[in-house]
Amino acid sequence: MTTPNGESSAHNLGQSRIFTPEVIDDIHTKSELGRYRMRGFSMFKPIPHWDELMFLPGTLTRFVIEGYREKCDTRTVLGGRFAKRPLELDIPVYITGMSFGALSLEAKMALAKGASMAGTATCSGEGGMIPPERDLSTKWYYQVIQSRYGFNPHHLMLADGVEFFIGQGCKVGLGGHLMGQKVTEQVAEMRSLPPGIDQRSPARHPDWLGPDDLSLKIQEVREATDYQVPIQLKLGAARVYDDVRMAAKCGPDVIYLDGAEGGTGAGPHIATEETGVPLMSAIPEARRALEDVGLADDIDLVVAGGIRNGADVAKCLALGASAIAIGHSALMALNCNKEIPGVTDYEGTIGVEAGKCYHCHTGRCPVGVATQDPELRKRLEVDQAAERVYNFLHTLTLEVQMLARACGKTDVHSLEPEDLCALTTEAAAMARVPLAGTSYVPGVSEDRTLAEMKELLAKHVADTGNQGGANV
Amino acid sequence: MEQVSAAPQGGRYDIRGLAEPDATAPKNAVVSGSTAEFDAAELSTRQVNLELRRLVYGEGVTEVTVHNPGAKHSLSVGLLARCRVRIDGSLGYFGCGLIDGPEIHVTGRVGWSVAENMMSGVVVVDKNAGSLTGAALRGGDLVIRGHVGARTGIDQKGGTIVVGGNAGTLTGFMMQRGRQIICGDAGNGMGDSMYDGAIYVGGKVASLGVDCVEAELTETDREFIDRKCAIYRLDQPATFRKFVCGKKLWNYDNLEPNERKLVL
Numbered sequence: 001m002t003t004p005n006g007e008s009s010a011h012n013l014g015q016s017r018i019f020t021p022e023v024i025d026d027i028h029t030k031s032e033l034g035r036y037r038m039r040g041f042s043m044f045k046p047i048p049h050w051d052e053l054m055f056l057p058g059t060l061t062r063f064v065i066e067g068y069r070e071k072c073d074t075r076t077v078l079g080g081r082f083a084k085r086p087l088e089l090d091i092p093v094y095i096t097g098m099s100f101g102a103l104s105l106e107a108k109m110a111l112a113k114g115a116s117m118a119g120t121a122t123c124s125g126e127g128g129m130i131p132p133e134r135d136l137s138t139k140w141y142y143q144v145i146q147s148r149y150g151f152n153p154h155h156l157m158l159a160d161g162v163e164f165f166i167g168q169g170c171k172v173g174l175g176g177h178l179m180g181q182k183v184t185e186q187v188a189e190m191r192s193l194p195p196g197i198d199q200r201s202p203a204r205h206p207d208w209l210g211p212d213d214l215s216l217k218i219q220e221v222r223e224a225t226d227y228q229v230p231i232q233l234k235l236g237a238a239r240v241y242d243d244v245r246m247a248a249k250c251g252p253d254v255i256y257l258d259g260a261e262g263g264t265g266a267g268p269h270i271a272t273e274e275t276g277v278p279l280m281s282a283i284p285e286a287r288r289a290l291e292d293v294g295l296a297d298d299i300d301l302v303v304a305g306g307i308r309n310g311a312d313v314a315k316c317l318a319l320g321a322s323a324i325a326i327g328h329s330a331l332m333a334l335n336c337n338k339e340i341p342g343v344t345d346y347e348g349t350i351g352v353e354a355g356k357c358y359h360c361h362t363g364r365c366p367v368g369v370a371t372q373d374p375e376l377r378k379r380l381e382v383d384q385a386a387e388r389v390y391n392f393l394h395t396l397t398l399e400v401q402m403l404a405r406a407c408g409k410t411d412v413h414s415l416e417p418e419d420l421c422a423l424t425t426e427a428a429a430m431a432r433v434p435l436a437g438t439s440y441v442p443g444v445s446e447d448r449t450l451a452e453m454k455e456l457l458a459k460h461v462a463d464t465g466n467q468g469g470a471n472v
Numbered sequence: 473m474e475q476v477s478a479a480p481q482g483g484r485y486d487i488r489g490l491a492e493p494d495a496t497a498p499k500n501a502v503v504s505g506s507t508a509e510f511d512a513a514e515l516s517t518r519q520v521n522l523e524l525r526r527l528v529y530g531e532g533v534t535e536v537t538v539h540n541p542g543a544k545h546s547l548s549v550g551l552l553a554r555c556r557v558r559i560d561g562s563l564g565y566f567g568c569g570l571i572d573g574p575e576i577h578v579t580g581r582v583g584w585s586v587a588e589n590m591m592s593g594v595v596v597v598d599k600n601a602g603s604l605t606g607a608a609l610r611g612g613d614l615v616i617r618g619h620v621g622a623r624t625g626i627d628q629k630g631g632t633i634v635v636g637g638n639a640g641t642l643t644g645f646m647m648q649r650g651r652q653i654i655c656g657d658a659g660n661g662m663g664d665s666m667y668d669g670a671i672y673v674g675g676k677v678a679s680l681g682v683d684c685v686e687a688e689l690t691e692t693d694r695e696f697i698d699r700k701c702a703i704y705r706l707d708q709p710a711t712f713r714k715f716v717c718g719k720k721l722w723n724y725d726n727l728e729p730n731e732r733k734l735v736l
Contacts, residue, residue, distance in 0.1 A: 033725075034732055035724065035725070035732070081484070082484070082486075082491050082493045084493070147627065148589060148608040148627055148629070151589055151608065151610075152591065152610075153550060153552060153570040153571070153572055153589065153591060154552060154572065154591075156550075157552070180722075180723055191648075192610070192629035192648045192649050193648055193667055193668075194667060194668055194722065196722075197667065197722040197723060198721075198722065198723050198724055198725070202627065202646055206585075206588070206604060206607035206608050206626040206627040206646075207566070207569075207584070207585035207588045207604050207607035207608065207626075208604075213565065213584065215488050215490055216490070216545045216546060216564075216565045216566055217566065217585075218490070219490040219517065219545060219546045219566075220545070220546040220549050220565075220569050220570070221570075222491065223517065223518065223521045223546045223549050223550060224549045224550025224570045225550070226525075226550075227491075227493045249487050249488070250488075251486040251487070251488060251490055251491050293487075298484075
């Protein structure tokens with residue numbers, strides 16, 4: 001086991017590496033609560049992440065593309081396999097499904113408007129369609145989620161894409177959570193639930209259990225929507241290779257993989273920290289699975305989870321994603337975790353400073369994003385917030401283009417694994433790209449060497465056999 | 473094996489033969505005024521649905537009879553108009569799902585998830601139904617004259633499910649609203665984790681699920697059961713018991729320490 005630089009390896013009495021002050025505090029809290037701790041936000045523990053990959057731009061081996069002067073295409077088409085109207089996006093990034101309930105009406109509207117300004121899509125999330133969001137979205141996914149809260153076939157007919165939510169990266173294997181404080185009369189009515197209850201959504205779909213039934217469910221929705229729009233399956237990244245193979249055989253147009261770094265509006269802390277695999281490891285596994293079932297060119301791959309900037313997006317594209325969905329970073333564009341002088345008081349109302357808030361589940365969001373409180377909601381001005389969302393989406397796209405051009409690409413979708421190297425052996429093993437300055441890809445290099453040895457041995461056996469040698 | 477109208481080619485071919493992106497309506501129905509009938513024996517799922525839609529939306533037909541449905545899956549789904557459909561035979565999985573308005577009569581049996589997410593209308597099945605009957609039902613009446621499998625009315629959000637025979641395990645699992653009338657017996661774990669709504673059982677209940685409790689059957693309940701059974705001409709048992717949500721799981725944090733073991 002490695003010791004971080006500069007850290008003492010002495011075994012000091014009273015300084016446990018296992019029972020740290022934070023762990024002790026966690027036990028104290030649970031002893032008071034009598035249940036698991038709920039929270040919002042993304043992952044808190046360290047996880048191999050995109051920072052551990054670097055680009056290898058063009059120098060002499062390949063020539064680079066001029067910024068602004070030479071085109072670098074960002075157009076993204078999803079679901080052309082069976083859908084009569086594939087989803088056409090101007091940029092390779094869109095806003096993922098986040099429910100009305102978890103988010104305020106204003107937040108949903110601002111995301112929809114900002115995404116439309118950027119020429120990209122949004123998604124209904126759980127909890128049903130809200131007409132203002134649909135009106136403001138030029139491209140809109142409708143989610144078929146386990147709970148089917150507010151699910152309405154008339155709304156299904158308005159969709160530009162249908163997403164089957166099977167799991168999310170942040171808490172793979174669990175259903176949605178919405179605590180009573182956020183289940184207002186309106187939210188409850190849309191979900192056909194009593195107001196004010198703690199709502200723990202089902203983790204399994206009501207009308208199908210496994211891939212065989214899912215195939216038929218997909219057939220049902222395709223029949224109902226007349227094959228007009230793409231069918232997308234959203235999976236939390238776990239046993240990616242097998243899951244993607246099975247998902248592909250269910251006949252979707254698009255598969256969406258959500259990495260463990262993804263966020264949530266409310267989830268048990270233990271599940272958000274302890275389930276799933278990093279997105280970096282999931283994409284190569286998904287590509288391998290699609291290639292092995294012969295559908296790599298037919299089924300599009302959308303990925304999400306912990307995406308912060310254009311470099312993260314570009315790295316996902318390079319590893320084989322067709323599009324990237326963002327959730328939490330789009331909320332940050334709305335003002336999540338931002339102290340607004342004279343308006344918010346994070347320390348006073350939440351108990352933590354801005355930048356460290358994870359209290360989406362309480363419904364007390366100081367910036368009016370993850371709340372249903374009418375007073376707090378007033379703090380989010382839709383048009384201004386929409387412009388920030390647009391600005392962020394546009395910036396992500398500029399950053400992706402910049403890296404793609406530097407790597408000699410005239411289309412962001414031409415980025416490839418060969419454009420990347422890894423800074424750590426762990427990242428190299430997961431992303432299947434060479435460790436920087438070497439040709440070493442853990443696992444892959446060894447397999448290649450073993451295959452060569454087997455080939456040489458087989459040749460040797462055959463050669464000695466042909467010579468009639470005895471006792472070989 | 474279902475007929476696949478699109479020739480298998482690359483990514484346009486679905487490995488299970490369920491995707492039929494290029495099919496067209498067969499136009500084999502015999503139309504007589506506002507009624508029509510057609511034979512589905514030689515048709516694929518897609519062709520049956522396209523023909524149904526052509527008749528109801530395009531030709532203004534209000535009564536359609538489908539012969540020989542052959543227990544195909546996903547038949548008669550997504551119909552969002554007032555009309556009458558008679559299915560002369562049995563359906564596979566997801567029959568009559570995602571509908572709003574139609575009155576559908578199935579003379580045979582149905583597989584899993586019949587009338588899932590129905591918004592309004594009536595679906596009557598003369599024989600037995602599989603599991604997940606009326607999953608996420610939001611409105612209308614779903615009547616099964618025979619027996620039903622497990623998890624009937626799972627996630628039910630409205631409407632009424634009437635079962636002439638017995639119901640399997642976990643009937644009304646996570647039910648949110650609406651009513652169920654089970655004339656026969658109900659299996660183990662009935663009403664497990666239900667949020668709201670009511671389940672009326674005429675026969676024996678093997679066991680109740682978590683947070684499901686018995687409530688007093690009122691005159692209004694009795695009248696409701698009588699009326700529904702009369703409409704669909706179902707023989708009903710002499711007495712019914714009513715089961716509802718115990719509401720303990722509504723706010724888990726408010727439970728006393730010893731009550732929290734409820735979910736174990």
